[in-house]
Amino acid sequence: MMKTERRYDIDWLRVIAIGLLLIYHIAIVFQPWAMFIGFIRSDEFLEGLWKPMTMLNVWRIPLLFYVSGMGLYFAMRKRNWKQLLLERTKRILLPFVFGFIAITTLHMYIFQTYYDMPLGYYPHVGHLWFLGNIFAYVLLLLPLFFYLKKNENGRFKNGLSKFMGNPVGPLSISIFFVLEALLVKPQLFALYAETWHGFFIGFLAFFFGFLFVYSGKTFWQTVLKWRWLYIGLAAVLFGIRYFNYATEAPGYLTAIESNCWIFGVFGLGYKYLNKPSKILSYLSQAAYPVYIIHMFVLYAGAMFILPLEIPILLKFVGIVAFTGLACYLIYEFIIKRIGFLKPLFGLKWKSNKAKKLMKMYHLKIKDSSN
Template sequence: MTTTNRRYDIDWLRVIAIGLLLIYHVAIGFQTWGVMIGFIASTKTWESLWIPMSMLNVWRIPLLFFVSGMGVYFALRRRNWKELLMERTGRILVPFLFGMFAIVPIHIYLWKSYYKMTAGYEYNPGHLWFLGNIFTYVLVLSPIFFYLKGHDDGKLAKGIKWLFGNPLGLFATLATFAAEAWLVNPGIYSLYATTWHGFFLGLLAFFFGFCFVLSGQPFLELILKWKWIFVVIGSALFVIRMVVFKQMAPNYLQSIESNFWIFSVFAFGYKYLNHGGKALAYLSQAAYPVYILHMVFLYLGSKYIFQLDLPAPVQFLMVLVVTSVGCFATYEVIRRVKFLRPLFGLKWKSV
């Protein structure tokens, strides 16, 4: 497997995706239907906020699956299969199980308490379903990935590099995801959590993310060349979805829109974000614990702020600040306590 320099842009995209996740989840609390999917909802709705969120919701989760597959490529360069499975068990499975039994029950309790329901202990994967999927993908796809690692000059690896080094690879990606959307036929395309659609879409994105990095510089040069075309087509499909289909475009069309946004994110990310620094080093470490913790502080902030007679935009900013400050303050504790670190996906080593 070809050795390449560290791709800081991928680290940045992971951090940015987690940041967008926080904003997206806060925004759900200002939609009339928020309570129906288990969020604390404000009586001060802000429905126009959902317009930019609708643009995000077709690609933000698939992007994370792509990035996770890319991460496995880099992990394989210095690990055998036993080391990879041990590392991913500690980094993914342990936080998943800990979160399911110790973190998610807290925000379930807060939600039930707010709506005056009987509130007891209730474990659930909750928002951590993503981790369960990722660990499954590692188990399922590792044999293929290790085969490609051991046969870097073989026909299969060369075929993948050739395919994604020219436009045919992009069209193959679009066709594959459109086929998934058509065959699985989810009721709502952006409902990924604990659905077969979310599982198969994530599996494909995880695999394609690995292939994108395996393809190396030719793939990067291709998406850089076409970056503005991706933006234009993605924007046009978003407008069509909102205006013509009133947000409910056919699933195959949403899958195509999703991938054009993702191609553009990768292209602009590589062009402008491929640099490290102290900020990235800190945020990269914090992103995982913040993801695990954010629903607790989101619900805690919502529970008290939504009782205040304030305009929706003010409530939104307050909840976002409480969620962010609560997560990062707790992270500062976690990273300093050795036995807590692995429970939140961090290495045993303390600061």
């Protein structure tokens, strides 16, 4: 098996993207259209809060798809196709099915309770649509990815590495995202959940995320060197989208803006975040279970805090604090500590530390018997 370099910046970006997702979903509660997409809605609104969200919402989900494709590359370095498929089934499909049956129903139950609706069991994909998409991409792309893995010293990889050596290289893949926007014609670019637009844009980001890591260090050196160029282009395109189109620009422009933000973020992450820390070690384990449970926790916080007679900004801060604290407590004292729950939330049954201790124990027994 090949020893691979741990990419802490990619782990950090996954954690940060999920943290932004929590804030984003809480911000929806304070928008007048929240109920149209199944969210509990505040009677008072913070529409100004949505202004920064319109910058985030065109790249936060594609970023997660890119990172997921990168993660698959690293997972493939240690596994054959059977092992990888089994590992992804346990880590993605099992939590997806469990969440569909048992988790998304909870926030729907809270929604029904809050609005005095007839209570009913309503299994649905909800926010876990992302996991279903990822598993589908793994199934669709695995043969191609393993073919590329077998030809890592071939002309394609060498050519790809050279092409990624200039700032136009990463940007050029935006052509595919532009074509997706022109062909699918999404009503809203950021409407990813359970749409063909979300499926295809996720497919492209997952595929190119794999290729970026596959191409070697050249891609990372490029986004590091040109990160401010990408961020500058993204800022200009966001300004055009914000002032000329009231935040909903044509899809082809938004597709380019989205990738520019992401490449800039990759460059910043590679420069500042590619180092280990105890905080990262904890958060990278917690992020996946928190993603799975955060919606019903958020809804519970909204149900308790929104009726309080306090300023609306305090309600927002209160729901943020409640969601963060409750997710931590559920993860730390329930999910993390009850063995059979771990795989249902994407965690390994045994920790790596436990495996190492077990291995040391067996070695000691073997030595003592000799």
